[in-house]
Amino acid sequence: MAGLELLSDQGYRLDGRKAVELRKIQARMGVFAQADGSAYIEQGNTKALAVVYGPHEIRGSRSKALHDRAVVNCQYSMATFSTGERKRRPHGDRKSSEMTLHLKQTFEAAILTQLYPRSQIDIYVQILQADGGNYCACVNAATLAIMDAGIPMRDYVCACSTGFIEDTPLVDLCYVEEAAGGPQLALALLPKSEQIALLEMNSRLHEDHLEKVLDAASKACRDVYAVLDRVVRDHVQEVCTLLGE
Amino acid sequence: MAVEVRLPAARKRGSEVLLPETNRHLVAPGDTITTDTGFMRGHGTYMEDEKLLASVAGTVERVNKLICVRALKTRYNGEVGDIVVGRITEVQQRRWKVETNSRLDSVLLLSSVNLPGGELRRRSVEDELAMRDYLQEGDLISAEVQAVFSDGALSLHTRSLKYGKLGQGVLVQVSPSLVKRRKTHFHNLPCGASIILGNNGFIWIFPTPEQREEEAGGFIMNLEPVSLPDREVISRLRNCLLALSTHKMMLYDTSILYCYEASLPHQIKDLLKSEVMEEIVMETRQRLVEQEG
Numbered sequence: 001m002a003g004l005e006l007l008s009d010q011g012y013r014l015d016g017r018k019a020v021e022l023r024k025i026q027a028r029m030g031v032f033a034q035a036d037g038s039a040y041i042e043q044g045n046t047k048a049l050a051v052v053y054g055p056h057e058i059r060g061s062r063s064k065a066l067h068d069r070a071v072v073n074c075q076y077s078m079a080t081f082s083t084g085e086r087k088r089r090p091h092g093d094r095k096s097s098e099m100t101l102h103l104k105q106t107f108e109a110a111i112l113t114q115l116y117p118r119s120q121i122d123i124y125v126q127i128l129q130a131d132g133g134n135y136c137a138c139v140n141a142a143t144l145a146i147m148d149a150g151i152p153m154r155d156y157v158c159a160c161s162t163g164f165i166e167d168t169p170l171v172d173l174c175y176v177e178e179a180a181g182g183p184q185l186a187l188a189l190l191p192k193s194e195q196i197a198l199l200e201m202n203s204r205l206h207e208d209h210l211e212k213v214l215d216a217a218s219k220a221c222r223d224v225y226a227v228l229d230r231v232v233r234d235h236v237q238e239v240c241t242l243l244g245e
Numbered sequence: 246m247a248v249e250v251r252l253p254a255a256r257k258r259g260s261e262v263l264l265p266e267t268n269r270h271l272v273a274p275g276d277t278i279t280t281d282t283g284f285m286r287g288h289g290t291y292m293e294d295e296k297l298l299a300s301v302a303g304t305v306e307r308v309n310k311l312i313c314v315r316a317l318k319t320r321y322n323g324e325v326g327d328i329v330v331g332r333i334t335e336v337q338q339r340r341w342k343v344e345t346n347s348r349l350d351s352v353l354l355l356s357s358v359n360l361p362g363g364e365l366r367r368r369s370v371e372d373e374l375a376m377r378d379y380l381q382e383g384d385l386i387s388a389e390v391q392a393v394f395s396d397g398a399l400s401l402h403t404r405s406l407k408y409g410k411l412g413q414g415v416l417v418q419v420s421p422s423l424v425k426r427r428k429t430h431f432h433n434l435p436c437g438a439s440i441i442l443g444n445n446g447f448i449w450i451f452p453t454p455e456q457r458e459e460e461a462g463g464f465i466m467n468l469e470p471v472s473l474p475d476r477e478v479i480s481r482l483r484n485c486l487l488a489l490s491t492h493k494m495m496l497y498d499t500s501i502l503y504c505y506e507a508s509l510p511h512q513i514k515d516l517l518k519s520e521v522m523e524e525i526v527m528e529t530r531q532r533l534v535e536q537e538g
Binding site for chain 2: 030033036037054055056057112116117118119147148149150151152153154155156190191192193229232233235236237239240242243
């Protein structure tokens with residue numbers, strides 16, 4: 001690691017966080033009037049926007065329809081201005097397609113799709129600023145947007161990335177830490193039932209360390225859950241008061 | 246022409262004086278509502294390990310032994326007898342598909358519309374071929390829900406002179422939960438326009454017709470130009486509806502009328518400014534509270 005000290009001797013990271021500390025999370029539900037559900041989230045400098053349409057009639061070819069549950073259709077995109085170097089294609093490249101697939105798998109596990117046979121749920125997420133943990137920010141934003149749309153889910157889906165540097169698990173990696181190239185693990189968790197919706201790891205990690213890293217990641221997911229839960233409850237409280245029947 | 250440009254402003258948190266904090270049971274997905282097994286599972290809930298859990302964020306409603314969670318905002322869940330406004334999306338064999346903001350497109354059967362020539366007319370093959378002459382893609386209709394299928398799709402009918410194709414007017418889309426269920430959803434407002442408050446959140450504002458042309462069965466539209474004063478009333482009503490819906494107020498004849506009256510001191514275009522919206526909605530709320538009193 002060429003000169004860059006990712007974890008200081010005192011246990012602080014580059015941006016001054018402790019190893020198990022998250023970045024500041026700010027979120028808002030119901031940012032668009034046109035969509036069925038929408039949400040915006042900031043995790044440190046990573047900013048994501050999620051929009052949900054549906055459940056609605058299948059668009060495009062009818063053959064996609066499933067007779068016993070809803071189709072979950074996702075699209076992940078990164079704004080052209082989201083990265084340091086300007087991107088040419090906002091979506092459709094390999095990385096985005098893979099991310100789209102992951103999001104689809106995650107939310108098929110969480111949404112109660114069997115309640116909506118022969119319909120379709122669209123989830124569109126866009127990264128407005130990329131500073132590490134893009135997948136996680138997208139999952140968290142999409143969770144809020146789905147809740148805003150009133151689509152039934154088993155539980156929240158909270159995601160957090162974890163790295164492993166100098167024998168210490170670091171949670172919620174920022175771009176610099178991601179780029180350093182250590183092992184990285186992305187976990188999407190249903191926090192109440194502690195079920196794993198998605199677990200992805202790139203590069204190798206010794207078996208002995210896996211449990212430690214996984215524990216740190218699930219702890220971080222529950223921390224994310226606490227923040228999101230606060231946002232949802234405040235939103236519900238506010239709207240209920242306004243409706244005030 | 247002067248153009249006003251504004252920066253986006255942060256929304257204010259739900260305000261203040263008129264709104265008492267109500268003590269309702271609010272839940273989020275995954276929350277345990279009860280561990281007692283003596284309850285029935287309603288919408289917005291699911292069972293896991295003998296526990297009743299919420300699956301949407303909203304308020305818990307109990308009716309005897311039935312527990313439901315009502316989400317704040319959802320797609321339209323149809324019930325028999327509801328009035329809806331919808332848009333034709335497709336013409337199929339003996340049926341039209343209608344977009345009603347429901348989770349599946351609704352169907353309007355050829356046998357459940359009144360064709361020109363009276364109620365007792367037989368439907369022939371020619372009618373089937375001429376379906377697109379009656380209603381084509383993109384047309385708006387008002388209808389009543391006749392039945393709900395097992396997958397949640399709705400079957401509509403227009404077998405009354407109240408319903409049928411909509412002519413000239415303005416459509417406003419709001420969340421279905423904002424439309425209050427009343428005995429009547431057709432109103433001739435005293436301000437000079439009529440309104441159809443569809444239970445599905447589609448609201449149709451149109452100039453009050455002078456007399457009903459009964460014979461056509463609602464398929465011939467009046468294409469006379471609408472007079473300027475009428476158009477102004479309609480635009481004002483539209484902006485009032487937008488103001489009420491952004492501030493999450495229930496929509497029904499009284500609230501709309503009060504809002505309309507509160508908006509009169511302002512120009513129509515100013516009603517879209519956030520501070521003016523807030524002011525007129527506040528005034529409307531005040532009047533409604535006083536009236537309930």
